[in-house]
Amino acid sequence: MPQTVRGVIARSKGAPVELTDIVIPDPGPGEVVVAIAACGVCHTDLTYREGGINDEFPFLLGHEAAGTVESVGEGVDSVQPGDYVVLNWRAVCGQCRACKRGRPQYCFSTFNATQKMTLTDGTELTPALGIGAFADKTLVHAGQCTKVDPAADPAVAGLLGCGVMAGLGAAVNTGAVSRGDSVAVIGCGGVGDAAIAGARLAGANKIIAVDRDAKKLEWATELGATHTVNATETEVVEAVQALTGGFGADVVIDAVGRPETWKQAFYARDLAGTVVLVGVPTPDMRLEMPLLDFFSRGGALKSSWYGDCLPERDFPVLVDLYLQGRLPLDKFVTERIGLDDVEKAFHTMHAGEVLRSVVVW
Ligand SMILES: NC(=O)c1ccc[n+]([C@@H]2O[C@H](COP(=O)([O-])OP(=O)(O)OC[C@H]3O[C@@H](n4cnc5c(N)ncnc54)[C@H](O)[C@@H]3O)[C@@H](O)[C@H]2O)c1
Numbered sequence: 012m013p014q015t016v017r018g019v020i021a022r023s024k025g026a027p028v029e030l031t032d033i034v035i036p037d038p039g040p041g042e043v044v045v046a047i048a049a050c051g052v053c054h055t056d057l058t059y060r061e062g063g064i065n066d067e068f069p070f071l072l073g074h075e076a077a078g079t080v081e082s083v084g085e086g087v088d089s090v091q092p093g094d095y096v097v098l099n100w101r102a103v104c105g106q107c108r109a110c111k112r113g114r115p116q117y118c119f120s121t122f123n124a125t126q127k128m129t130l131t132d133g134t135e136l137t138p139a140l141g142i143g144a145f146a147d148k149t150l151v152h153a154g155q156c157t158k159v160d161p162a163a164d165p166a167v168a169g170l171l172g173c174g175v176m177a178g179l180g181a182a183v184n185t186g187a188v189s190r191g192d193s194v195a196v197i198g199c200g201g202v203g204d205a206a207i208a209g210a211r212l213a214g215a216n217k218i219i220a221v222d223r224d225a226k227k228l229e230w231a232t233e234l235g236a237t238h239t240v241n242a243t244e245t246e247v248v249e250a251v252q253a254l255t256g257g258f259g260a261d262v263v264i265d266a267v268g269r270p271e272t273w274k275q276a277f278y279a280r281d282l283a284g285t286v287v288l289v290g291v292p293t294p295d296m297r298l299e300m301p302l303l304d305f306f307s308r309g310g311a312l313k314s315s316w317y318g319d320c321l322p323e324r325d326f327p328v329l330v331d332l333y334l335q336g337r338l339p340l341d342k343f344v345t346e347r348i349g350l351d352d353v354e355k356a357f358h359t360m361h362a363g364e365v366l367r368s369v370v371v372w
């Protein structure tokens with residue numbers, strides 16, 4: 012029987028979000044219904060509401076979540092009712108040209124649930140990143156559920172479902188940061204700070220945090236930054252060079268995603284170094300630079316989708332590292348809020364007052 016539960020939707024561009032009744036169908040083949048225990052508020056949810064992703068309103072927001080499997084559809088054997096899972100938005104297909112070439116982290120045909128969740132009047136909802144977890148329950152593809160140690164607090168574990176994994180993976184997977192590297196991270200929100208935590212985990216010996224906000228730089232230091240640069244006070248490229256013997260960092264991660272921050276990342280990098288773009292630009296943004304600089308400075312210019320993660324490989328390990336006290340994931344949870352506080356949390360996020368607000372049940 013389809014069930015009616017509460018969910019937070021964005022009905023139209025820019026309008027405040029609403030808590031309303033939504034209908035969850037029974038799971039069909041390959042699908043799973045998950046009872047949500049916690050879901051972080053990510054910048055991307057706000058981007059959906061602003062119409063910055065696409066126009067497929069109404070959206071069911073929320074996508075950084077952990078919960079318990081309630082029921083599974085036909086043919087699902089990877090999870091069963093009662094399993095504690097973190098949801099992911101890149102369920103690898105195993106069949107596309109990227110998967111077949113042994114690069115599943117780039118999978119070009121990731122899975123989502125086939126059936127639609129709806130409003131009570133039948134209007135189909137578009138779940139944010141194929142998840143939609145600002146809801147008591149949600150419908151996803153079985154591949155979007157990764158089992159992790161149930162000892163982990165869902166408010167913490169759920170963050171691996173998006174921003175924290177994206178940032179951490181941008182450093183460890185995409186940037187391939189390794190022992191002894193110097194790393195600079197531009198933008199120290201949840202994503203940038205996770206890149207900092209990842210760089211520390213990987214053994215970087217110099218980790219330079221760059222932000223415009225002094226409070227963010229303080230948090231970045233708690234997560235592993237060895238040096239900070241306040242972009243409102245100092246010229247960023249010069250400051251990073253000065254901290255790296257005049258050369259620039261081996262890996263520079265742009266966790267803002269604007270032309271000016273990407274340019275800073277490009278020039279704050281040592282010769283043959285790596286730039287990782289993990290912040291998401293908007294369609295109007297343009298870059299104009301001398302092509303010769305791309306050639307003469309060498310190295311790698313990369314983008315990071317979801318930290319090039321493989322949820323089945325990465326989530327359980329990162330949860331274990333957290334439980335062992337080796338990865339301070341709990342520091343990303345600034346506040347715990349109710350399901351009716353999402354709109355307020357957007358404002359708190361916009362004001363830069365939190366790393367993550369997390370809705371808990
Ligand atoms: N690639 C992915 O798979 C992926 C996944 C999740 C989020 N993201 C993106 O990552 C980006 C960051 O997300 P977040 O949740 O950390 O956002 P956030 O708003 O919490 O953090 C952004 C930080 O950048 C700082 N900042 C803004 N402009 C700056 C500038 N010019 N110079 C220096 N610092 C500046 C802000 O002060 C803030 O601390 C967003 O664009 C988000 O959409 C990407």
Ligand SMILES: [Zn+2]
Pocket residue numbers: 103104105106107108109110111115117118119120121
């Ligand atoms: Zn694939």
Ligand SMILES: [Zn+2]
Pocket residue numbers: 053054055056074075173174
């Ligand atoms: Zn997100």
